[in-house]
Amino acid sequence: MQSKLPIDDVLDHLCDALKAHGRAVLVAPPGAGKTTRVPLALLEQISGRIVMLEPRRLAARAAAERLAAQLGEQVGQRVGYRMRGEAVAGSRIEVVTEGILTRMVQSDPELAGIGCVIFDEFHERSMNADLGLALVWESRGALRDDLAVVVMSATLDAEPVAELLDGAPVIRSQGRAFPVETRWLARPLAASSRLIDEAARLIDTAVRETVETGGTVLAFLPGEGEIRRVGALLAGGDCEVLPLFGALDSKDQRKALSEPGSRRRIVLATSIAETSLTIPQVRVVVDCGRARRARFDPGSGMSRLVTERVSRAEADQRRGRAGRVAPGICYRLWARAEEGAFPAFAPAEITVADLAPLALELAAWGAQPSELAFLTAPPDAALSEAKGLLEQLGALDKAGRITLHGKRLAGLPLHPRLGHMLSVAGPQAADLAALLGDRDFLRGAPSDIGLRLSALRDPRGFARQRPYDIHQPTLQRIRDEARRLHRLADNLGGAADRVVVARSSGEMIALAYPDRVGLRRKGDQPRFVLSGGKGAMLPAEDLLANQRLIVAPDLTGDQREARVRRAAPIDEAGLRDLFPEQITTVRFCEWSRRDGKVIARKQERFGVLPLSDQVWKDAPQDLVAAAAFEGLRQDGLPWTAAAARLRARIALVDGDDSVSDETLLADGTWLVPWLGQARSLTDLRGLNLVEPLLQRLGWDGQQRLAAAVPAHFETPLGRKVPIDYGHETPSIQLRLQELFGVTRHPVVAGRPLRITLLSPGGKPVQVTADLPGFWASSYGEVRKEMRGRYPRHPWPEDPTGADPTTRAKPRGT
Incomplete structure (x- = not known):
């Protein structure tokens, strides 16, 4: 080993913990040296191979190269690495990316020949790291109690992880080797500020203010687009400006990780440079305070990239990069007062990611999430969405068990969607799988994937004919992946016997x-x-x-x-x-609010898509009526005067709630039989509710209603006058002469009727609840007025002795 690093002080403690317990959690700040020291410290103690998990391809390759260099060897001797599409064998130490570890455990749960698994940068909480730890821990408990497990992190709340690993010892390394001065903005950026311009301005300030400090300036930006635009603004200065991000060509990645020359260097990097990568001579860090993360929406089934504020833990990691080789300075593109609103940690990927790959791995393992040691359980809604997709792809059966096809997909180094496409369509789908598995390399082009396939298969010819901007590194990476997938598709199990139909894109x-x-x-x-x-x-x-x-x-x-x-x-x-x-063929009757009528259709559907749509001419009447009732729910019940009087009578006997609109519309069985011919709002608004309401009461209810609150008052002439029960007192209206001879006031339901007495012309002349009292008092005054106005109608002095009538006197009398 070379110069002393902070981690060296705790390596003996780590080795002792593994001897005693077989597991440990190691917390060491950025720059402590855990990635390149720990595997080498365990070489003598661990029998079998040491597998170290790295979250990123670039970090895995760089870690393997540094480990081999410290042993004075080339990669491929005792140290190797393995990632998708690239592998160099090593006899003792193997650095792998996360998906590789999952495949290793799934194919050999005993992990034969492996003595220790190290989870590096576990604080990043990637979904594959969480899954890998859960699977390895179950294998250790069931099959390999001698398997050593080490979880390493730069900034992590270690106690929950230690508890997850049955009380694993926590080993802590001391802080950074050198102090770092932090400089914030004097005030928060204005809402109108552009990140690109402000970032370039702050980097330029950092370069000017640290001329004496010297060293490389490492600037953190959200993604490739920002890196390229900021790089363009900084080009032409005295410094060498180099990008560093995951999709960058490996040659350019190595250049950013190489020793700088005579010119001062600015490295513009994504969060890939936060921890395990060693960038030489970094003395100054510029943190723009943003990170780009994938967010999955189970409601839409879509992932999207969002740019968010970094967490305080991420900002601390970035700051630490300035103090690895000497005292450093960290410039932050935010005001100090803003930090209180930053989240403590970035969200665990398992809570925000597409869970289809995880659901498939769990089904292949034969376990539910609750049965495994997950530090954070996957959300139920997203997991259910993922299982639904896998069932649609034929990877799971109706009971959620993995199928033979699902086992094949689980063995492919692809998302289940793309694995399914490649498995079913064969080598002809390799180009598409490579395209869809990576970012778009054709900038500013229309959406047609056919354009991308043309460019992929003949880049030079396409470039001559089309004016679109091609991102060459991404194109080359996709071409390499397409060739790999062609070989993979040719070698899929059962491919020789499978009849592959030629398919369009x-x-x-x-x-x-x-x-x-x-x-x-x-x-x-x-x-x-x-x-x-x-x-x-x-x-x-x-x-x-x-x-x-x-x-x-x-x-x-x-x-x-x-x-x-x-x-x-x-x-x-x-x-x-x-x-x-x-x-499937779907027949449906429903109420269309937009059209104001019943719609009866017969459709052939794929998902929710109606591939064909016809009128369902012979739709059953009960379905039509049910749809019409839904129209009533939306438009309201058509209360005529007669229906309103009936409702008021029922309310007096059974209570207001029994005939409220809410009650009547909650269950349509009483009205649906009367709606067979109703198909429009006009039909519904012309509906007479009297008979349906009576039928709803039944025979006994109608008899009880008639006895308690009769519908009509019968006049002395035998005419039936409807009683209005819509007021506090039951009411009727009739002509005054029709009550001649009545000496007792009419009573209904134990209460006197409120009578509006009308003139021969139908105008109210008196309202009374005491008819005998009216005859004895007010009638005289009414008689005087009415005799002059209606001389042809009888106005006897004693109305109690007169005969009731509705007729006028004959002419000439």
Whole structure:
């Protein structure tokens, strides 16, 4: 080993803990040297190979090279590394990326020949690291109690991890080798500030203010786009400006990690440079305070990249990079007062990521999340969404058990969607799988994936014919991956006996994304409804804007209407050929609020997409009536005067709640039989509710109602006058002369009727609840007035002795 590092002081304690307990949690700040010291310290103690897990490919390769260098060897002797598409064997130490470890445990749960598994940078809380630890820990408990497990982290709340590992010892390394001065902005940036401009300005300030300090300036930016734009603003100065991000060509990555020359160097990096990578001579850090993370929305089934504030733990890691070789300075693109609003830690990936790969691994392992040692359990909603997708792909059966096809997909180094496409379509899908598994290399181009395939297969010819900007490093990486997937598809189990049907690009993509088949909506704007139920849109000038059916594997994660970034056309015949069992015939009757009528349709559907749509002419009357009742729920019950009087009578006997609109509309069985012919709002508003309400009461209820609150008052002439029960007192209206001879006031339900006495012309002349009292008092005054106004009608002096009438006197009398 070379110069002393802080981690060296605790290596003996770590070795002792592993001897005694077989497990340990090691917390060491950035720059302590845990990645390049710990595996070497365990070489003599551990029998068998040491596997160290790194979250990123670049970090895995760099760690292996530094470990080998400290042993005075080349990678490939005692130290090797393995990642997707690249491997160099090592006899004692193997640095692997996270997906590789999962495959190792799934294929050999005993982990034969392995003596220790080290989880480096566990604080990043990647989903594969969480899964890998859960699987390794179960293997250790069930099959390998001699297997040593070390969890290492730069900034981590160690106690929960130690508790997860049955009280593992916690070993802590002391702080950084050198102090770091922190400089904040004097005040928060204005809301109108542009991150690119402010970042370039702060980096330039850091360079000018640290001329005497010297050393490399390491600046943290959210992603490749920001790195390239800031790099363009800084180009032409005295410093060498180098980018560093995961998708960068390996040659350019090595250049950023190499020793600087005579010119001062600025390295513009993503969060990839926060911890395990060694960037030489860093003395100054500029932290722009942003990180780009993938967020998965189980409601839309889509992941999207979001730019967020870093956590306090991430900011602390970045700051630490300035103090690894000498005292350093950290410039922060925020005011000190803002830090209180920063989250303590970044969210665990398992809580925000697409869980389809995790759900498939758990099914292959044969366990539920609750049965494994997860530091953070996967969210139920996202996991349920993932299982639904896997069932759609045929990887799980209806009971959630893994199928033979699912086992094949679990063994492929691809997302289950792409693995399914490659497994079913064979080598012809390799180019598409490589394209869809990486970022888009064709900038500013329309959405058509066919353009990308053309560029992938003939880059030079495409460049001559098309004006689009091609991101060459990404294109080359996709071409390499496509060749690897061609070989993989050729060697898939059972491939020799499998009949592979030639498929269009759209058909192959639909195999992977059955929930992203889009049907164009009616209208001028190119808007689509996706088979999974969400909406999507294209610009009007896009090449696919007028296609009836598309498949859109790459969309923004907009909650309301996603924007299609990459897509391919698909014809209905191909869709029907791919998914004959998933295309179902649906008949439905429903109320259309927009049209104000019952809609009865017969459709063939793929997901929610109506591939065909016809009028259901012979829809059963009970379904039509049920749909019409839904129209009443939306529009309200049509209360005529007669129906309102009946409701008031029922309310007096059974209570107001028994005939409230809420009660009557909660259960439509009383009214649906009367709605067989009602199909429009006009029909519903003309409905007479009297008979349905009476039938709702039944025979006994009607008799009880008639006895308690009669519907009519019978006049002395035998005429039935409706009683209005809509007021506090039951009321009637009738002509005064019709009550001549009545000496007792009418009573209903034990209460006197409120009588509005009308003139022969139908105008109210008196309201009374005491008819005998009216005859004896007020009648005289009414008689005087009415005799002059209505001389042809009788106005006897003694109304109690007169005969009731509704007639006028004969002319001439």
